[in-house]
Amino acid sequence: MAVITYRQALKDALAEEITRDENVFVMGEEVAQYNGAYKVTEGLWKKFGDKRLVDAPISEAGFIGLGIGASFLGLRPVIEMMFFSFVYVAWDQAVNNTSSIRYMSGGLINCPLVIRGPANGGTNVGATHSHTPENMVANVPGLKVVVPATPADAKGLLKSAIRDNDPVFVMESTLLYGNEGEVPEDDEFLIPLGKADVKREGSDITIIAHGGCVLAALKAAEKLKKEHNVDCEVVDLRSIRPLDKATILKSVKKTNRALLVEENKPFCGVGAQISHIIQREAFDYLDAPVHRISAVDAPAIYSPPVEKVQVPNAEQVFNEVRHMLQIKA
Amino acid sequence: MAVITYRQALKDALAEEITRDENVFVMGEEVAQYNGAYKVTEGLWKKFGDKRLVDAPISEAGFIGLGIGASFLGLRPVIEMMFFSFVYVAWDQAVNNTSSIRYMSGGLINCPLVIRGPANGGTNVGATHSHTPENMVANVPGLKVVVPATPADAKGLLKSAIRDNDPVFVMESTLLYGNEGEVPEDDEFLIPLGKADVKREGSDITIIAHGGCVLAALKAAEKLKKEHNVDCEVVDLRSIRPLDKATILKSVKKTNRALLVEENKPFCGVGAQISHIIQREAFDYLDAPVHRISAVDAPAIYSPPVEKVQVPNAEQVFNEVRHMLQIKA
Amino acid sequence: MSTETPETHEFNKGRSRALEKSDLFAHAEDPVNKGMTVQEKLKCFTDMVRIRKFEQAALQSYQKGKMGGFLHLYIGQEATAVGTVSVLGENDHIITAYRDHGHALAVGMGMNECMAELYGKFTGCSKGKGGSMHYFAPEKRFWGGHGIVAGQTPLGAGLAYALKYKGIKGCAICYLGDGAINQGVFHESLNLVSLWDIPVIYVIENNGYSMGTSQVRSSAFPEEGLAARATSYNIDFDTVHGENLYEVRAKTSKAVQRAYEQSRPTVLEIFTYRYYGHSIADANHQRYRTKEEIRHYQENKDPINVWEQILIEEGHLNVDKVKEIDQAAKAEAKEAVQFAEESPFPPPQQLLADVYHSVDNPGTHTNEGEIFFNDRLPY
Amino acid sequence: MSTETPETHEFNKGRSRALEKSDLFAHAEDPVNKGMTVQEKLKCFTDMVRIRKFEQAALQSYQKGKMGGFLHLYIGQEATAVGTVSVLGENDHIITAYRDHGHALAVGMGMNECMAELYGKFTGCSKGKGGSMHYFAPEKRFWGGHGIVAGQTPLGAGLAYALKYKGIKGCAICYLGDGAINQGVFHESLNLVSLWDIPVIYVIENNGYSMGTSQVRSSAFPEEGLAARATSYNIDFDTVHGENLYEVRAKTSKAVQRAYEQSRPTVLEIFTYRYYGHSIADANHQRYRTKEEIRHYQENKDPINVWEQILIEEGHLNVDKVKEIDQAAKAEAKEAVQFAEESPFPPPQQLLADVYHSVDNPGTHTNEGEIFFNDRLPY
Numbered sequence A, B: 001m002a003v004i005t006y007r008q009a010l011k012d013a014l015a016e017e018i019t020r021d022e023n024v025f026v027m028g029e030e031v032a033q034y035n036g037a038y039k040v041t042e043g044l045w046k047k048f049g050d051k052r053l054v055d056a057p058i059s060e061a062g063f064i065g066l067g068i069g070a071s072f073l074g075l076r077p078v079i080e081m082m083f084f085s086f087v088y089v090a091w092d093q094a095v096n097n098t099s100s101i102r103y104m105s106g107g108l109i110n111c112p113l114v115i116r117g118p119a120n121g122g123t124n125v126g127a128t129h130s131h132t133p134e135n136m137v138a139n140v141p142g143l144k145v146v147v148p149a150t151p152a153d154a155k156g157l158l159k160s161a162i163r164d165n166d167p168v169f170v171m172e173s174t175l176l177y178g179n180e181g182e183v184p185e186d187d188e189f190l191i192p193l194g195k196a197d198v199k200r201e202g203s204d205i206t207i208i209a210h211g212g213c214v215l216a217a218l219k220a221a222e223k224l225k226k227e228h229n230v231d232c233e234v235v236d237l238r239s240i241r242p243l244d245k246a247t248i249l250k251s252v253k254k255t256n257r258a259l260l261v262e263e264n265k266p267f268c269g270v271g272a273q274i275s276h277i278i279q280r281e282a283f284d285y286l287d288a289p290v291h292r293i294s295a296v297d298a299p300a301i302y303s304p305p306v307e308k309v310q311v312p313n314a315e316q317v318f319n320e321v322r323h324m325l326q327i328k329a
Numbered sequence C, D: 001m002s003t004e005t006p007e008t009h010e011f012n013k014g015r016s017r018a019l020e021k022s023d024l025f026a027h028a029e030d031p032v033n034k035g036m037t038v039q040e041k042l043k044c045f046t047d048m049v050r051i052r053k054f055e056q057a058a059l060q061s062y063q064k065g066k067m068g069g070f071l072h073l074y075i076g077q078e079a080t081a082v083g084t085v086s087v088l089g090e091n092d093h094i095i096t097a098y099r100d101h102g103h104a105l106a107v108g109m110g111m112n113e114c115m116a117e118l119y120g121k122f123t124g125c126s127k128g129k130g131g132s133m134h135y136f137a138p139e140k141r142f143w144g145g146h147g148i149v150a151g152q153t154p155l156g157a158g159l160a161y162a163l164k165y166k167g168i169k170g171c172a173i174c175y176l177g178d179g180a181i182n183q184g185v186f187h188e189s190l191n192l193v194s195l196w197d198i199p200v201i202y203v204i205e206n207n208g209y210s211m212g213t214s215q216v217r218s219s220a221f222p223e224e225g226l227a228a229r230a231t232s233y234n235i236d237f238d239t240v241h242g243e244n245l246y247e248v249r250a251k252t253s254k255a256v257q258r259a260y261e262q263s264r265p266t267v268l269e270i271f272t273y274r275y276y277g278h279s280i281a282d283a284n285h286q287r288y289r290t291k292e293e294i295r296h297y298q299e300n301k302d303p304i305n306v307w308e309q310i311l312i313e314e315g316h317l318n319v320d321k322v323k324e325i326d327q328a329a330k331a332e333a334k335e336a337v338q339f340a341e342e343s344p345f346p347p348p349q350q351l352l353a354d355v356y357h358s359v360d361n362p363g364t365h366t367n368e369g370e371i372f373f374n375d376r377l378p379y
């Protein structure tokens, strides 16, 4: 296993899939000659050329729609959103056209499309650029959404997404791109969509998170162990839809307590759905209500130190677990 | 009080507000000369003319954005979506621009905009036309959403929405337009945003619903009373954001059981959020998990008899309550 | 309004060229027309008649309450679908909006599967899941049937993009309405296809109205017409008298050649007219247009009549033959109605089929976990 | 690439008119310029210098890690904001994209509030909530500062729509980039403003690139340039040498008159250039364009230099005066930095302020219930 960055893991996934399947191509703003706004595609244009790495004008609805049409004929477009927030100018194409086509055609048409890019706050780019719409996308039957937290997951999930015959949204994070981790070098390293990963085992409480919040949860868990001898189980959802309900429920049935951590805005966020599932299917196992930590419920603020407060962090997770376990400071 | 239709109630609200405030105007496709695709604006163009009733080309992003800009200068545009599903082609304007502007300007700019129109399934118009995105909209801080179920609520909420200085989404239903009910004739009849209405009092179980599902809940409640002597309390949310948490919790603390009914697709639907709130804040009062009924989790099907099964109805509510109360058929 | 003549009506002021009567044989000598066999000519006639009879039957069933949702009739516009499709080759694809019955029959879909779809039956082309607006026949290279105005326009670009990507000599025709040209995504598509030399043909079926809004009330456009917006993107354009199948074929064929040979897009504006309302729900369509206007088109510019006249003058058709074709089409439509009536509805279990490829084809993907989130299924 | 001259560089091939040097005094006799007082001329000069010095100071602070997010510098484009704004009257409004510092200072916002905003301070024009991309000054009729490409274009139409609605003689200028013209919503806006006679002026600030993509790689456009897309909607357009303030003013003024007198929109394409990268994060901007190209613009088409030259020739400016203005602007920027440094950050409680009018102004609306859904606040 090599130790590489999350960014490199994504790039490797793209390079391997482009090499493996001639129908795979990457399209987006600045993905080719510029090497990607966040350098996820660095070097790929040089290696694979104009056909496989396509620079697009600032026309998200146009080129996502184009990708949809191309996918009907068997191409497998991987569309980069420079920021995931920009998918809102293409929302009808991205969620309505993609999710409906297979159904409305009675299964005659598939849409093997990947839309990927960073969906996170915490980088002081303001309200319009900091959306984390995994909840909205996952609300739509017909769509799949994954949110990798580690380099290995990024690679394995993106590769599975590209090979999937359904539209898959891969939501990354600019704050994770530079993180390093061990990643299998196997070209066939695939992580199933819909399989959570217990990133830390524990018996006192289950912390469920996805994306960057997984790292906050793990950090908090270490501190809780060290300072309070609390054993947190940290479940990384990895995939929002499909969802690994079994792993969630198994963990909660073991620990009897659940804390959900996410960067989504709270109202109808992913945590809300998981909270419902837990109380619905593990009601008798719960020693306390399911708690949630989300981003503070306001548009993303610019001011750097204040945005730090707005987005969940390890400190908040630490404190919330103490609340839940009634551990005094 | 006059007995009028839901459609007429909306029309009266528009007419009264247009008359009251010269800054109010209605814009949308076919709202003027054609009298509205669903006749909500029938007769208004004739009465108020081109300035107050504006027929727009099929450019939702363009004219919603135009409405936003116009609202900065004090106009109060009421934008009709012929179907609410069409807001997806304008998603960035409708949810990103509207919700961010006040915040990003540090409170200098307001966006008193109403976006209204029918958001419902059950009319066999297929997957792309049948979205009920109140959950997505309510996810976005900065926005407000109301979903009236009765003629009186439709009038009172729409009038409040028009007078509000924040962007408000008013989600109606083509299936309710023809329903009749008593509506106060007072020009100042306003229903506060964020105030639920207990449409039926009861002690055995709380059914929480919004929009058309309120009527299904009420019908089921009558049948449950008649056939099983069960007293259901039916809480009509009316407003999704702001949300009347107090009324919800008060009812659940009384009945100790909650059933959520909505037409939303389940994953991260409104019910998920309410379920989370209830278990979080009334955990010790719950005798059983919170149950939910949503639309069957697939794109809206065309086939008329099958779509009937897809969308929640009184029968389903009836059955679910029996499940929850362990009443045999 | 009633004293207005079609010529003075606001609608026509903005599109006068549409009013001129086309010269029947102006395009008869175009290679694509000159090479037509009698059989091909009759097939075009038959197909147009079949579309009309199919829709007349559908209308009757709709009025009897046999279907739900919308029914957007194509009647009056038949030469566009039939004419354009008739010049396409085996590597060419089409995609259209919700007014899709004509295109469906033109590519060879059967009346049975189409009628059954309107009825919401499991034997429908989309298993009853799509309805009137959502016909599909990928094996006939027909990609729908799309309900969101202009939503199909980048998809059409994508079909053509895929052809080019794969090195296949072919093209895609993407149809849209005169109202649809004002959706932003259409412009984005135009820029993309010009910039990237994509062999797509956008056919604007200009029937003068988007619902109740006449062309001049919804679009600002240059003197040369709606299609002239193409010049903004260096795209070639042309305008077409939509009642004349020869002209439709000739100009479409030119665009197809441009696609094949130069991999360049084209925008065609085809002047046409719908006799019925926007959909059947549009009961008052005689409010926003005059009876005279409708009659004018029916009497002077009916695509079936015009083609009939041409074929009669050419000696390929006579009154008896017309009657025969008519009756055959009517009988076919009647049978389709019966087929639809007798077909079963999809069982409720079908609600969760065709949502995900991975669900319908277990074992073919690395997928686990839950994908549907019904607390309880109602069936 | 290094052997290319600016003239042969792909970028310039697509926009050759931008390369010709403008005749300094070609537009000096235009009424709007002829009527300028010396004071007004010097104010334009001073404002351009102030923009540049402000941004140079901001850049320094950014590089010291004093701010987060993006910083899109306007340096090189100053004559556009200053020239266009300088012809506006008291009922005219403007709105722009994220590259907004120039417009902000041009309308008279103070360096202090602007610098403090970059620092994310509570004293910033948006209380530290908006950052570099989101400056606003409604009382100066400046409506931002918008981050989503072309997202401001219908808003600009709306501002002008409101003026017309209220019967106020005025107009709105909406600025956008050369890359932004390919967003669908801009086209929808163009159609709307032409159809409805809305007095808006779209100013395309064509600096040749959208991030790393040259104009010719992102847009298909007619020979007459990007602005010529306006003809699709019967909108008048013009192109402008953006380094010449006289020309900017003259052509903007003509558009303003059109707006006032005919309530008609205009599209102006102003050829300009940014010396820095797209944002400070765009460190490799010399990869997609040559050093020579940058130098060419700096040496031949710098808007401040050109205006300085004009004012020197006219006898209104000399080297000493220039130095003085320069130093005053530098000092002002330095003070702004100090102001920003010393200002407090917004307290965390500010996170939930300015989200809703109804929350910030209790009692003014019929609102009840919960509006925020934090399970627990972290502060």
Ligand SMILES: Cc1ncc(C[n+]2csc(CCOP(=O)(O)OP(=O)(O)O)c2C)c(N)n1
Pocket (backbone or CB within 6 Å): B029, B058, B060, B082, B086, B089, C099, C147, C148, C149, C176, C177, C178, C179, C180, C181, C207, C209, C210, C211, C278
């Ligand atoms: C984005 C969107 N907005 C509005 C509608 C509602 N709608 C359906 S068809 C139509 C009129 C379209 O007119 P045109 O493009 O001329 O096509 P025609 O119906 O004449 O064939 C409208 C407004 C829609 N389906 N999608």
Ligand SMILES: Cc1ncc(C[n+]2csc(CCOP(=O)(O)OP(=O)(O)O)c2C)c(N)n1
Pocket (backbone or CB within 6 Å): A029, A058, A060, A082, A086, A089, D099, D147, D148, D149, D176, D177, D178, D179, D180, D181, D207, D209, D210, D211, D278
């Ligand atoms: C809808 C959307 N897509 C992409 C972006 C990312 N982005 C920001 S600026 C920019 C380039 C815009 O170029 P141009 O319009 O020429 O303006 P300039 O930066 O040159 O002033 C891009 C791609 C965005 N902000 N919004």
Ligand SMILES: [Mg+2]
Pocket (backbone or CB within 6 Å): C177, C178, C179, C205, C206, C207, C208, C209, C210, C211
């Ligand atoms: Mg039309």
Ligand SMILES: [Mg+2]
Pocket (backbone or CB within 6 Å): D177, D178, D179, D205, D206, D207, D208, D209, D210, D211
């Ligand atoms: Mg630019």
